[in-house]
Amino acid sequence: MNDNNYPNYFVAGDTASKKAQFWYIRLFGLDLLLMVLSAILSVYNYQTDESKTIVYIISGLLLLGAMLISIFLKMKKYEDIWYRGRALAESSKTLTWRFIMTSEYFENNISDEEADRRFIQRIREINNEFSDLNNVLSSTQLNLPIITGEMKRVRGLSLNDKKTYYLNNRIQNQIDWYSSKADDSKFKYDVWFFAIIILQFFALISIGFLIKCPSSDFNFVGVFSTIAASGFSWLQVKKYQENKEAYTTANSELNLIKAEGSKNFSDNEFSEYVLDSENAMSREHTMWLAQKRM
Secondary structure, eight states: OOGGGSOHHHHHHHHHHHHHHHHHHHHHHHHHHHHHHHHHTTSBOOOSHHHHHHHHHHHHHHHHHHHHHHHHHHHHTHHHHHHHHHHHHHHHHHHHHHHHTTOTTSOTTSOHHHHHHHHHHHHHHHHHHTGGGTTTSOHHHHTSOSSOHHHHHHHTSOHHHHHHHHIIIIIHHHHHHHHHHHHHHHHHHHHHHHHHHHHHHHHHHHHHHHHHOTTOSBOOHHHHHHHHHHHHHHHHHHOHHHHHHHHHHHHHHHHHHHHHTTSOOOHHHHHHHHHHHHHHHHHHHHHHHHHHHO
8 A cells, every 4th residue: 555545643653753764864974974074184283373273173163063963863852753653653554454454353243333443443542652742743644534545445355355455565565675675784784884894994004104103294093983983873873784684584474474375264364364464564663663772
């Protein structure tokens, strides 16, 4: 399904999470960049007091800017909104698939009115759980339907059509997403880690240069060390290695679940199948959220 076919709380939570992630990553990157620029200014040992004063002032302004960004990030709580918004969106998405696939608590043996009532009640419970996000959720998006027309249409499909829809639009979609993200995370982790090792090597070379030429006016040790430390900080924020492992585990489990989906189901068996599948995807998200809180 398209994102606009999900409930209003999914759309609002997803948007809030993406916006918070956008600003957190970019401001954090700018914070690191300002500290690197400050370190670059210390490469050359300026001879005149006037030159030193100018460099110290510029360096101080850069460090002040970095400190103000850190304070701003703490006050705005972008990281918390990113994680909590993602949790709100994923909780709403899992509940939606259980509803439209007539899984546990939303089975076919209840009326459409009762199913709608139960779904709205569960959405209300999710909203209460994430009530701290109310001040950042879009009012316009919250005015969107809780139960969309596409949700009602899919819920009314036959069992075989539901199974085909679920395998293609949920299971395979998630397999493709996890596979792509796992490969991307591994590549970026390898690139960043290799770059950090190179920077540390250059820092050692710079120390060797100073040992050989102690009277030199150039000192690159601080620059390479600061950039390397910034690289480690960036790896901690992005968690490429942890994400790769989580995505690979989820991808492997979903492939097994997909293979089980080839058999003929009764209504009760399909309900259990969907429930097990959604629980598997929820476990991956729970692991991701726990890693982000560490």
